[in-house]
Amino acid sequence: MSKLPVVSGQEAVRALAKLGYALDHQTGSHLILRQNIHPFRRLTVPNHKELAKGTLRTIIREAGLTVEEFARLV
Numbered sequence: 631m632s633k634l635p636v637v638s639g640q641e642a643v644r645a646l647a648k649l650g651y652a653l654d655h656q657t658g659s660h661l662i663l664r665q666n667i668h669p670f671r672r673l674t675v676p677n678h679k680e681l682a683k684g685t686l687r688t689i690i691r692e693a694g695l696t697v698e699e700f701a702r703l704v
Contacts, residue, residue, distance in 0.1 A: 633697075635686075635701050637680075639678050639679075639681060643661055645703035646663060651664065652666055659676060660677065661674070661676075671692065671693065673689055673692055673693060674689075
């Protein structure tokens with residue numbers, strides 16, 4: 631298992647944009663992303679300077695990625 635990268639909320643959004651995720655709306659400090667292509671997933675990404683490891687791992691899992699795939703996108 632590879633090491634989890636340290637990223638901010640904005641860096642995570644930029645990486646997920648490469649997979650077809652776009653900003654749907656924002657609620658407080660949380661960015662709601664929606665995938666423009668099938669399967670039209672929705673992700674919630676906190677807009678923080680540094681994402682907690684567990685939060686980032688959950689976002690990666692919900693996006694259907696592995697840690698290695700996400701690290702290549704960052």
